[in-house]
Amino acid sequence: MMQRRAFLQTALKGALLCGSGGAFLAAMLKAKHGKDSYALRPPGAEDGARFLSLCIRCGLCVKDCPYNTLKLATLLDYARVGTPFFEARKVPCYLCPDIPCIKACPTDALDKKHLEKNQGVDSLKMGVAVVDPISCVAFWGIRCDVCYRVCPLIDRAIKLETKHNERTGKHAYMLPVVQNDVCVGCGLCERACITKEPAIRVLPVAFVSGEVGNHYVKGWDAKDQERVKNAKPNTLNPRTDNPLDYLNKGL
Amino acid sequence: MRYLVLRRLAQCGVLALFAANTFVLKGNLSASKLFNTIPLSDPFAALQVFLAGMHIEITALLGAVLVACVYGLFLGRAFCAWVCPVNMIVDFAAWVRRKLGFKGVHLGLPRNLRYILLVLSLILSFVLATPAFESVSFIGVVQRGIILGTASWLIVALLLFCVDAFLGDKIICSKLCPLGAFYALVSRYALLKVKHDAMRCTKCDLCFEICPERQVLWMVGLKSVSVNSGECTRCGRCIEVCADDALEFSILDLKGSFKKKVLH
Numbered sequence: 190m191m192q193r194r195a196f197l198q199t200a201l202k203g204a205l206l207c208g209s210g211g212a213f214l215a216a217m218l219k220a221k222h223g224k225d226s227y228a229l230r231p232p233g234a235e236d237g238a239r240f241l242s243l244c245i246r247c248g249l250c251v252k253d254c255p256y257n258t259l260k261l262a263t264l265l266d267y268a269r270v271g272t273p274f275f276e277a278r279k280v281p282c283y284l285c286p287d288i289p290c291i292k293a294c295p296t297d298a299l300d301k302k303h304l305e306k307n308q309g310v311d312s313l314k315m316g317v318a319v320v321d322p323i324s325c326v327a328f329w330g331i332r333c334d335v336c337y338r339v340c341p342l343i344d345r346a347i348k349l350e351t352k353h354n355e356r357t358g359k360h361a362y363m364l365p366v367v368q369n370d371v372c373v374g375c376g377l378c379e380r381a382c383i384t385k386e387p388a389i390r391v392l393p394v395a396f397v398s399g400e401v402g403n404h405y406v407k408g409w410d411a412k413d414q415e416r417v418k419n420a421k422p423n424t425l426n427p428r429t430d431n432p433l434d435y436l437n438k439g440l
Numbered sequence: 441m442r443y444l445v446l447r448r449l450a451q452c453g454v455l456a457l458f459a460a461n462t463f464v465l466k467g468n469l470s471a472s473k474l475f476n477t478i479p480l481s482d483p484f485a486a487l488q489v490f491l492a493g494m495h496i497e498i499t500a501l502l503g504a505v506l507v508a509c510v511y512g513l514f515l516g517r518a519f520c521a522w523v524c525p526v527n528m529i530v531d532f533a534a535w536v537r538r539k540l541g542f543k544g545v546h547l548g549l550p551r552n553l554r555y556i557l558l559v560l561s562l563i564l565s566f567v568l569a570t571p572a573f574e575s576v577s578f579i580g581v582v583q584r585g586i587i588l589g590t591a592s593w594l595i596v597a598l599l600l601f602c603v604d605a606f607l608g609d610k611i612i613c614s615k616l617c618p619l620g621a622f623y624a625l626v627s628r629y630a631l632l633k634v635k636h637d638a639m640r641c642t643k644c645d646l647c648f649e650i651c652p653e654r655q656v657l658w659m660v661g662l663k664s665v666s667v668n669s670g671e672c673t674r675c676g677r678c679i680e681v682c683a684d685d686a687l688e689f690s691i692l693d694l695k696g697s698f699k700k701k702v703l704h
Contacts, residue, residue: 212587236486238569239493239581241490241493241570242493242569242570242571243489243493243495244489244571245470245481245482245485245486245500245571245574246468246470246485246574246580246584247467247470247471247472248467248468248470248584248587248588249466249467249469249471249472249473250467252461253466261584261588263581263584263585263588263590263592263593264581264592264593264595264596265592269575270575270576270580270581271470271574271575271577271580271581271584293504294497295471295473295479295481295497295499295500295502296471296486296496296497296499297495297496297497298487312474362489400472419646
């Protein structure tokens with residue numbers, strides 16, 4: 190009898206240990222996943238899930254960055270511990286034409302496709318710049334085009350939109366407008382912004398971009414038609430009960 | 441003392457080389473470049489990355505194979521005693537424990553827990569599509585903290601120290617660490633071994649007291665065979681402490697490595 194009891198105790202202990210250990214580990218791993226972790230990743234890490242599965246946390250990209258842009262996350266950073274990230278307000282990504290950080294990566298976590306010819310820095314997508322019109326002095330009517338001027342993709346990623354200033358009656362607003370599809374998220378604008386806290390910030394793409402779904406289609410755009418060719422028709426959960434029943438309910 | 445001094449020199453030297461970030465050694469213990477050409481990577485981490493992404497770059501693969509061969513064919517589980525910075529923390533904890541005579545709590549952790557955790561890390565890497573142990577690795581936190589000169593790793597170091605000093609003897613390295621388990625599995629047939637001479641042994645048991653993996657010393661005082669378990673970290677502490685010269689490092693003792701363990 191004692192043997193069986195001892196066996197059951199050991200088995201139970203082992204099972205509890207494995208269960209709690211596994212649950213603890215899984216919880217820790219999942220904790221900082223997804224959209225709630227704000228971190229700008231190095232070039233080539235566009236696909237966040239792919240990046241996190243391949244990053245071996247060696248810091249070779251950090252060591253090869255000539256501008257000391259990248260840092261490896263410590264326990265106190267938002268990014269997963271040991272993974273590379275950067276803070277654009279402190280040091281932005283200067284978009285080296287040869288992208289040494291991607292070259293240094295031993296595990297392909299930073300996608301090597303950007304190193305191929307005809308790709309280059311234009312194909313990167315580290316984030317998207319977002320303007321806060323409340324704190325941007327250009328929206329007050331004050332002349333400032335610093336973010337526009339420092340943008341390496343000037344007139345492509347940030348354009349200036351002119352508008353009549355009704356308050357003075359004789360001046361023009363020159364408003365910075367980010368082209369989300371062109372902006373690569375290098376953060377030079379955030380670094381250069383003159384306000385105390387930057388009025389233009391680079392956020393991870395997942396924070397900024399929405400998704401139309403396939404029930405709105407640009408009928409005038411053949412490409413957009415193509416996009417929804419294989420879409421399922423019932424995207425809006427149509428009412429399944431008979432509308433007559435519903436109208437006559439309670440009578 | 442000489443092996444202890446050599447080990448501390450090796451441990452600190454590796455970290456210093458990484459921290460200096462010259463052409464000699466770049467990166468950290470997860471993956472690095474030696475002389476800007478030879479890739480080195482942690483084979484266990486590379487295995488997790490492979491399971492997580494079902495894809496591994498040739499550089500990381502080469503580095504992992506190289507490191508695994510060096511330890512698996514020659515040095516055995518020497519990484520744990522000669523390179524890993526956590527070793528310094530747990531050695532300090534063990535020293536404090538010995539000096540103050542702490543008994544600790546009996547946690548009843550199974551002896552093969554680290555092997556369970558090893559398998560668990562590999563399964564979780566695949567299921568969660570992220571290198572599981574690397575995401576929570578205390579070794580990673582400590583070594584990166586030292587190499588990059590940050591401070592928050594000290595919290596983890598303190599935690600590791602407290603576990604080993606107050607909770608129980610050698611819990612971190614001998615019970616929990618899946619990387620140690622990985623190297624133990626790889627190191628079964630490594631050439632560098634500790635050789636035991638039963639004729640000289642006076643059964644003083646000093647080696648048992650100092651050994652971080654005392655189960656590997658089952659032959660002491662019984663048989664003249666080499667320590668053939670992969671769990672031996674080749675730290676050389678038993679050699680230093682033995683006053684009878686019954687233990688020494690030996691290479692090419694192939695015969696000993698294939699002998700079966702005899703229960704006693």
